[in-house]
Amino acid sequence: MKLFFTVNGERRDLELDTRTTLLDALREHLHLTGSKKGCDHGQCGACTVMVGGRRINACLTLAVMHQGDEITTIEGLGSPDKLHPMQAAFVKHDGYQCGYCTPGQICSSVAVLEEIKAGIPSHVTADLNARPGLTADEIRERMSGNICRCGAYSNIVDAITEVAEQQA
């Protein structure tokens, strides 16, 4: 079926099988392969993208559900010559090894800082009426849907913390 959505600021018109996930629409049809497929079942976070500013697992949603939506992928955050501050912080802190979970980690990180800024509480937020803090515990909790089997977590938290401090 025919549909369109906006990816990284550009309108894209597509004709897709109704079974095509948003992730496969991006990877296989638009050749935006920065979003990764680690499991295709919502278990790993490698496919994290932002839709309307909120992060989602692109493998868990069908493309046809996103008619007219604004989608941001890792390619929309920055490019090798013009890194987004979060991408630069991941390079500086070596917040990755194999790099396969990395686009998902970075999209999640950017969204997590927005979520904290917006006052959205998490499982570890002690006081639901107060604004959640920018603590390592908050970051770890909110990032826990993004698995990194290479185990770069300690460095990823350093990278996110640095960006959060720059923004503050």
Add this chain to the structure above:
Amino acid sequence: MKFDTPATTNPIDQLKVVGQPVDRIDGRLKTTGQAPYAYEHNDAVRDHAYGYVVGAAIAKGRITGMDLRAARAAPGVLAVVTAENAGALGKGRMNTARLLAGPEVDHYHQAVAVVVAETFEQARDAAQMVQVSYAGAEGAFDLAAARDLAEKVDQSASATGDFEGAFATAPVQLDATYTTPDQSHAMMEPHASIAAWDGDRLVVWTSNQMIEWGAGDLARTLNMPREKVRLISPFIGGGFGGKLFLRTDAVMAALGSRAARRPVKVALQRPLMINNTTHRPATIQRIRIGTGRDGRIVAIGHESWSGDQPGGGPETAVDQTRLLYTGANRLTQLRLAVLDLPEGNAMRAPGEAPGLMALEIAMDEMAEKLGMDPVEFRVINDTQVDPNDTSRPFSRRQLVECLRTGAEQFGWSRRSARPGQAREGSWLLGMGVAAAFRNNLVMTSGARVRLDGRGEVTVETDMTDIGTGSYTIIAQTAAEMMGVTIDKVTVRLGDSSFPASAGSGGQWGANSSTAGVYAACVKLRNAVARKLGFNSADAVFEDGQVRAGNRSVTLAEAAGGEGMVAEDAIEFGELSKRFQQSTFGAHFVEVGVDAATGEVRIRRMLAVCAAGRILNPKTARSQVIGAMTMGVGGALMEELAVDTRRGFFVNHDLAAYEVPVHADIPHQEVIFLDEVDPMSSPMKAKGVGELGLCGVAAAIANAIYNATGVRVRDYPITLDKHLDRLPELA
């Protein structure tokens, strides 16, 4: 270049680029999503179709019939390949089980068919229509039940002195049995390949740690000449040993592509990976240690049982016990049972990882029996020579320094020797230590180095970067050798048309592959010097120039318009036999155990490593923290649950096979001791990627014991294993 005498001073020792914590040169590509992984070579391959693999629904038996009519008639389907129509297939040298079942089935989720269709959705849909009937056979799936049938294996067997006699008369004894479960690599990128035929030539973009092995085994499997196969694998989304060998994604893509007459891409679907591919086999380990009252080991014995497919091998869990501690009377023995579970094979630090999970708890238990501090107990049982052959020294062995430095930095003196003493609210606190040990292996490794008319250097080798930082350390090596800055170096990896390298495995990759690049650079330097009429011993390569006496020429001029190229390989001689080459470390961990629920939380982790020259402290540190993270998984959560009736791993996806996530991991500290090892290679480096995992789980187990006073000898240490024995809540 033959490496058979200890390295002397060479250009690497300048450490202008090597040894510096430079950012990864592929970092910008990886963080922007521009690094192409196996399934993503859309520029190279056009008009491809999609393959979807069907896995066997039984663990052992025969396929009695396949009804492919519905699948073949489904929309978009181009081909269905099974053993019936695949043609005669060979088996890779490194594979134990075949990569396509039929009519016999060797293990659960072994591939039985690949369905090729125009789109992924069509292939997936048609794959559900493949009807297979089976005649199941009895199989053996339970290691504990098969233990008594296990046969002795010569590999790793050793006996020095009179172990039985010395153990029987030792004043202090420990005889304990430990178990480690089956574990899965669970790398984030699934096994994936794109295959394209050009006549009788085959190109496969894939995700493989060992290009030369993979290309050879693909040719063997397809019964075609090796030189007609090309493998390309520039980026690999994690391997941990799971991508050491040819797997079915490459074979199914090649067969599917031949049948459909189109390039075909295949990624193993996540729920298929765990039973279709390899895993780290479970072990049962019996350890006996006898000491004098002074704590000196007089007898040490380590036996291990594991299982594998017929024709497979053992998990070599006793290896480190041959070399880690002193003691005149020693025994190591492996036993192997035939099991019909999926193929067991190497996972990060095969042998030592599960071996140290057991041995380093045993050392903790022994220290407690002796009333000694666990650090001191290890220190007094250090050895600077191979205990089985005391004429063979270690090349460098700083285990004691690792333990002492770690104890100091971690605040080990604050640990209470009596368990169950430290509390913080409802948390029981404990600290644990374990030694880390992993042998340093060396492998022949080749490279080609080009110098062009702009003075820029390009390195080509089939070495792979599985997240280890190969791109970066190879660039550092070439930059140091040729006297240029790192931005003047381009590194091209993972293509079987490049010189064969050591590949990535057994933590040999960094040292061996950079030594290969060193060898090629030496050759290129000599050629440049010769061309300029310089005496190559006097030629200095610095700042993009080559100098001798008062003559100086830029590399760009030296190379000229045509450029220059040199190719060589490093080959290792007898040094690794004359000297025992190993890497050492110490892991320190602090845990909290919830006194009410038994939940374990890691609070602090420190690793101290002595592993030769560290080529890039930034990427090396990442390898170690990554390994420490995997060690947390091994200690607390990772276990493939075996269905012993139906013969498969039940928790075969990332929801059910639990690995550590952000919330499980605290800030981690790593210290590298200053070390160079001139016996290892001209780089004087060793490996750290596996060392970082060795001993971590035991350090955690020991910390949990220190917190609770409850000793758990069965990994993973889930709360059910100590909940009923925790100290009373105050």
